Amino acid sequence: MDVPRYLVFDYQNEIVDISVQKISENKLIIMAKKIEDIEKFNPDCVICYHNDIVVNECKKLNKNCVHIYQFSRYYQSPHKNICNFVIKRLDLEKIQRDDKNYKYNFTVIQEATDQIANTMINFESGNNVLVNPGSVLTKQILDFYKIETKTKELIKGEDRTSISSYPSKLTSIENYFTERENIKINIYLPTYYRIEKTQKSLLSIVEDVKLSKYDIKIYIGDNSPNFPELREWLKELEENNKDLISLHLGEKNLGKSGMVNYLYDNSRKCDYLFSIDSDMIALENSNFVDKMIFYLTRLENCGLISSNQSDCCQHWFEKSIDVLTKQGLSVGYSNEGVGIAGGCICLRAEDWEKVGKYKEGHDIYTGDDGILTHNIGKILRKYVYVAMNCILEHPKPTEDEKEYTEWKGKSWQRDQLKFLNEDYKGENRKGFYD
Numbered sequence: 001m002d003v004p005r006y007l008v009f010d011y012q013n014e015i016v017d018i019s020v021q022k023i024s025e026n027k028l029i030i031m032a033k034k035i036e037d038i039e040k041f042n043p044d045c046v047i048c049y050h051n052d053i054v055v056n057e058c059k060k061l062n063k064n065c066v067h068i069y070q071f072s073r074y075y076q077s078p079h080k081n082i083c084n085f086v087i088k089r090l091d092l093e094k095i096q097r098d099d100k101n102y103k104y105n106f107t108v109i110q111e112a113t114d115q116i117a118n119t120m121i122n123f124e125s126g127n128n129v130l131v132n133p134g135s136v137l138t139k140q141i142l143d144f145y146k147i148e149t150k151t152k153e154l155i156k157g158e159d160r161t162s163i164s165s166y167p168s169k170l171t172s173i174e175n176y177f178t179e180r181e182n183i184k185i186n187i188y189l190p191t192y193y194r195i196e197k198t199q200k201s202l203l204s205i206v207e208d209v210k211l212s213k214y215d216i217k218i219y220i221g222d223n224s225p226n227f228p229e230l231r232e233w234l235k236e237l238e239e240n241n242k243d244l245i246s247l248h249l250g251e252k253n254l255g256k257s258g259m260v261n262y263l264y265d266n267s268r269k270c271d272y273l274f275s276i277d278s279d280m281i282a283l284e285n286s287n288f289v290d291k292m293i294f295y296l297t298r299l300e301n302c303g304l305i306s307s308n309q310s311d312c313c314q315h316w317f318e319k320s321i322d323v324l325t326k327q328g329l330s331v332g333y334s335n336e337g338v339g340i341a342g343g344c345i346c347l348r349a350e351d352w353e354k355v356g357k358y359k360e361g362h363d364i365y366t367g368d369d370g371i372l373t374h375n376i377g378k379i380l381r382k383y384v385y386v387a388m389n390c391i392l393e394h395p396k397p398t399e400d401e402k403e404y405t406e407w408k409g410k411s412w413q414r415d416q417l418k419f420l421n422e423d424y425k426g427e428n429r430k431g432f433y434d
Contacts, residue, residue: 003026003027003028004027004028004044004045004121005027005028005030005041005042005043005044006020006023006027006028006029006030006043006044006045006046006047006120007030007032007037007038007041007043007045007046007047008020008029008030008031008032008046008047008048009032009046009047009048009049009051009054010048010049010050010051011031013049013068014109015049015068015087015089015109015112015113015116016047016048016049016068018109018113018301018381019047019066019112019113019116019117019120020047020117021381022113022114022117022381023117023120023121030043032046032054035053035054035057038054038057038058038061038063039061043063044064044123045063045064045065045066045120045123046058046063046064046065046066047065047066047067047068047116047120048065048066048067048068049067049068049069050068050069050070051067054067055067055082055084058082059082063082064082064083064123064125065082065083066083066084066085066116066119066120066123067082067083067084067085068085068087068116069084069086069087070087070088070089082125083119083123083124083125083126083127083128084127084128084129085112085115085116085119085128085129085130086128086129086130086131087107087112087130087131088104088105088106088107088131088162089106089107090104090106090108090141090300092141092145092147092327092328095138095141095142096142096147098138098154098157099154099157100138100154100155100156100157100158101137101138101139101154101155101156101157102137102138102157102158102159102160103135103136103137103157103158103159103160103161104135104136104137104138104141104160104161104173105131105132105133105134105135105136105161105162105173106131106132106173107130107131107132107170108132108171108176108300108301109300109301110300110301110382111132111170111171112130113301113381115130115170116130129162130170131162131170132170132171132172132173133170133172133173134172134173134174134175135159135161135173135174136173136174136176136177138154138157139154140177141177144176144177144298145298145327145328146294147328179297180271182215183214183215183271183272184214184215184216184217184268184269184270184271184272185212185214185215185216185217185270185271185272185273185274185289185293185346186216186217186218186219186264186267186268186270186272186273186274186349187205187209187216187217187218187219187273187274187276187289188219188221188259188260188263188264188267188273188274188275188276189202189205189218189219189220189221189275189276189277189278190220190221190222190223190254190255190256190259190260190263190277190278191220191221191222191223191224191230191234191278192222192223192224192253192256192278192431192433193224193227193230193433194278194279194401195227195229195230195233197278197279197395197398198230198278198279199233200281201277201278201279201280201281202220202237202278203237204281204282204283204284205218205276205280205281205282206218206237206241206244206245207282207284208282208283208284208285208286208287208288208289209244209282209289210244211285211287211290212287212289212290213290214289214290214293216244216289217244217245217246217267217268217270218241218244218245218246219245219246219248219263219264219267220234220237220238220245220246220247220248221247221248221250221254221259221260221262221263222234222247222248222249222250223250223253223254223255223256223259223431224253224433225249225250225251225252225253226433227433231249234247234249235247246267248262248263248266250262253364253430253431253434255360255363255364255365255368255431256277256358256365256368257358257359257360257362257368258358258360260275260357260358260368261357261358261360264352264357269349270349271348271349272293272296272346272347272348272349273346273347273349273352274289274292274344274345274346275342275344275345275358275369276343276344276345277342277343277344279394279395280307280309280343280344280392280393280394281392281393281394281395282392282393283391283392283393286390286391286392288307288344288390288392289346291387291389291390292305292307292344292346292387292390293346295329295331295385295387295390296346296347296348298327298329299326299327299329299331299383299385300326300327301381301382301383302382302383302384302385303347303348303351303376303377303380303382303383303384304337304345304346304347304351304372304373304376304382304384304385305345305346305347305384305385305386305387305390306332306340306341306342306343306344306345306369306373306384306385306386306387307343307344307345307386307387307390307391307392308332308386308387308388308389308390308391308392309341309343309391309392309393309394310391310392310393310394311393311394311395311396312394312395312396312397313341313394314341314343314394315332315339315340315341315386316334316339316340316341317332319339320334320335320338320339321333321334321339321340321386322334323388326385329387329388329389330388330389331385331386331387331388332385332386332388333383333384333385333386334384335377336373336374336377336378336384337370337372337373337374337375337376337377337384338370338373338374338417338420339370340369340370340373340384340385340386341369341370342368342369342370342372342373343369343392343394344392345369345372345373347376351376351380351382354379354380355372355375355376355379355380356375358371358372359371359372359375361425362419362424362425362426363411363415363419363425363426363427363428364428364429364430364431365408365411365426365428365431365432366411366412366415366419366426366428367415367419367420367426370417370419370420371419371420374420403432404432407432408432411426411427411428414426414427
């Protein structure tokens with residue numbers, strides 16, 4: 001059986017790139033270099049962005065073509081026998097310059113690329129317009145992103161919406177600007193020896209979480225059964241915060257990944273979850289939970305947010321992570337999440353389950369968050385970012401942690417990025433203190 005061929009033009013475009021990634025499995029993806037490639041490779045489908053030359057050639061050769069272009073409400077496509085997707089994207093910088101309160105609708109990357117990928121595989125000829133149903137005002141958009149308009153006052157402007165003729169179930173655009181009530185957030189926090197750091201970390205997190213507007217529950221799981229001093233303190237912490245904390249005392253060391261997965265499987269259902277290391281310290285009155293949820297929900301096609309780290313930052317800045325501005329927010333980004341260390345991360349519960357939670361059985365220490373962030377990009381085709389303006393303190397190793405730090409360092413020297421391979425197990429079958 002022949003492998004389906006897909007010819008890709010304009011592959012530097014974000015919508016094209018994500019759409020193609022979503023169909024890449026068991027397909028032959030060919031990056032086109034010139035217009036003659038259409039006839040040369042005889043593809044099952046061609047995808048391009050705002051490229052009438054490609055569209056006209058596909059029409060001449062009677063080839064299936066998915067054509068993505070920025071929306072003009074007066075644009076009348078002449079290509080009736082191929083498939084056209086019309087994408088109206090949110091241009092936040094342009095909306096900031098609005099002097100009137102216009103009415104908009106547009107598509108979001110995640111849903112648009114789902115539809116485009118599906119159409120590339122199950123092609124049906126036609127001229128389809130893809131924009132979200134419903135509408136939203138300039139002022140609502142600016143309020144949603146907490147961005148002030150460039151003008152003093154917005155007066156009513158004309159209607160800039162368009163009706164989608166595409167028979168799909170896109171989310172009404174108003175829903176993106178309305179936060180649902182009773183959002184539940186679970187925080188999973190595995191502990192392992194180092195009592196002084198753990199105490200400082202947990203006390204700071206508990207106090208800061210109380211500032212949040214969300215319904216939060218903290219699940220603590222201790223991995224150090226041979227350290228009764230820490231366990232007694234954790235019991236006291238739970239007793240003093242009965243409505244907020246649920247404590248599990250493990251019978252053996254499950255490692256970070258195993259403990260967080262166990263806590264998740266034995267906790268209440270939630271909308272969003274955090275995984276936080278027991279040496280991360282919340283800065284006073286920072287309200288880091290609300291800040292990180294803001295990043296997660298405002299950044300388009302975002303799958304995971306990691307906090308920034310002060311003192312001992314383990315994100316690979318200046319190596320593989322670039323600092324960018326997305327939707328008005330300062331973020332650290334690396335391709336497919338490689339190099340984002342975690343420490344404090346948040347994501348949607350549905351995405352956590354789709355990627356299979358933390359990988360277990362590979363190693364007691366190395367790569368838990370690295371594997372997760374990588375899978376968010378690899379499996380879900382969503383972005384992983386560091387929230388540059390949401391900072392938690394990550395203390396440097398103390399003198400009594402010297403041997404433990406060296407043990408971890410040897411793990412990284414040995415494994416490097418090998419742990420991203422699905423069949424790689426690592427060699428640390430037990431924790432340092434076991």
